[in-house]
Amino acid sequence: MSQIRDHTLGDRAGPVAASGRDRVLGGSRCQRRNAVSRAGCGLPGSSGGHQAEDLLVSHISINFDRTGLQADWNVAFPLERLKELAADGVIGSVAETHYSFMGASDPIQMEPHARELAGHLKRDQVDSVLLCPV
Amino acid sequence: MCTRAVSALAHYLEEEGLATVAISLIRPQTENTKPPRALWVPFELGRPFGPPGDAAFQRRVILAALGMLERDKGPVIIEDFPDDDPRWQLDPGWRPPPIPAPPATGSAEALAAQLEAEIPQLRDAHQRWVAQYSRTAVGLCGLSISECCRYVADWLCGKAPPSPREAFSGPLMLRFAVDDVKAYYLEAAAAGTGKPSSRQLGDWFWNETAAGAAIHALREACLASEDDRLKLIAGNFLVPAARVRGTG
Numbered sequence: 001m002s003q004i005r006d007h008t009l010g011d012r013a014g015p016v017a018a019s020g021r022d023r024v025l026g027g028s029r030c031q032r033r034n035a036v037s038r039a040g041c042g043l044p045g046s047s048g049g050h051q052a053e054d055l056l057v058s059h060i061s062i063n064f065d066r067t068g069l070q071a072d073w074n075v076a077f078p079l080e081r082l083k084e085l086a087a088d089g090v091i092g093s094v095a096e097t098h099y100s101f102m103g104a105s106d107p108i109q110m111e112p113h114a115r116e117l118a119g120h121l122k123r124d125q126v127d128s129v130l131l132c133p134v
Numbered sequence: 135m136c137t138r139a140v141s142a143l144a145h146y147l148e149e150e151g152l153a154t155v156a157i158s159l160i161r162p163q164t165e166n167t168k169p170p171r172a173l174w175v176p177f178e179l180g181r182p183f184g185p186p187g188d189a190a191f192q193r194r195v196i197l198a199a200l201g202m203l204e205r206d207k208g209p210v211i212i213e214d215f216p217d218d219d220p221r222w223q224l225d226p227g228w229r230p231p232p233i234p235a236p237p238a239t240g241s242a243e244a245l246a247a248q249l250e251a252e253i254p255q256l257r258d259a260h261q262r263w264v265a266q267y268s269r270t271a272v273g274l275c276g277l278s279i280s281e282c283c284r285y286v287a288d289w290l291c292g293k294a295p296p297s298p299r300e301a302f303s304g305p306l307m308l309r310f311a312v313d314d315v316k317a318y319y320l321e322a323a324a325a326g327t328g329k330p331s332s333r334q335l336g337d338w339f340w341n342e343t344a345a346g347a348a349i350h351a352l353r354e355a356c357l358a359s360e361d362d363r364l365k366l367i368a369g370n371f372l373v374p375a376a377r378v379r380g381t382g
Contacts (some may be wrong), residue, residue, distance in 0.1 A: 038234070048346055057180075064180030065318065067320045070267060070269055071324065075180070075181040078196055080189075090197070102139075103138075107138065107142035110143065114143050114147060117146075121152055128203050130157075130196070130199060131169075133136030134160070134182065
């Protein structure tokens with residue numbers, strides 16, 4: 001699991017989620033915030049504190065070309081799109097820290113890391129998560 | 135595999151009280167792993183939110199996914215994104231970088247020579263890409279692109295060159311060198327203001343360049359090898375499944 005931090009929110013000591021209301025969801029779920037987690041991205045050999053602009057794809061499957069992600073990381077890590085939705089009031093806010101897992105992982109072995117991730121997200125006051133394969 | 139992994143994460147996070155929605159790139163994997171909510175998208179691997187540089191399209195995908203967070207008729211809800219796969223939306227104005235001639239059908243040596251001759255023809259276009267995006271996927275094997283092509287060419291000619299890097303075996307080095315060659319070509323072809331679809335880029339690379347022809351030929355030659363590592367690399371990591379000749 002690796003962390004990718006939104007550098008535009010500043011160099012804080014730890015991940016902090018902004019607060020806000022998630023209008024598109026409404027009703028009793030109006031406090032949701034969104035984090036992104038997906039597979040195969042990050043910085044090789046490290047596990048945290050990366051900036052979004054340093055994002056690399058360490059997964060070199062021959063079955064997809066990485067040109068699209070090199071040109072526009074939003075094709076797999078739509079941070080700018082989520083921030084636009086927050087700015088437009090469509091969603092409440094976007095977490096500062098996002099997470100990446102290696103996709104070719106045994107789901108059973110992922111469990112302790114997933115539960116650790118849940119703790120990080122809840123401490124960040126995240127209440128909804130967009131999961132994205134690459 | 136990635137689609138399966140996000141399904142597993144979805145199950146664990148929901149158990150912990152977080153609402154999740156997963157993008158699915160491979161519907162059968164999602165059907166088997168049954169995340170609480172998943173939006174299947176008919177896009178290719180590597181581009182789960184659609185084409186690069188199309189913010190409106192990406193936004194529609196995200197909104198479709200987030201909208202599913204209001205669905206509670208589960209335990210498993212899978213919906214299909216309605217828009218077509220953007221890889222089929224061709225840019226009629228796009229032109230690939232000019233290269234001197236279509237690949238030869240002659241000897242491996244002739245094809246290798248043609249591959250090495252193409253690289254200088256692409257240098258300007260690739261430099262435009264780097265200037266445009268300030269990043270490149272080229273560099274995996276650690277050689278210059280010319281050295282990289284020479285390494286691939288030597289394999290094509292049956293020389294089985296030793297790996298120049300201690301950490302990589304020859305077959306692994308070949309895999310990384312092929313990946314660098316492919317990235318170099320595709321980035322060069324995508325530089326500029328054109329918006330070629332990935333299908334256009336792939337058709338050009340695999341069907342109209344000496345590099346594409348060389349990698350096809352290399353795959354066939356390596357599959358005939360008695361070296362199991364080489365056969366493994368050739369069978370799984372040189373040519374995408376959809377581009378293996380005879381499969382479309």
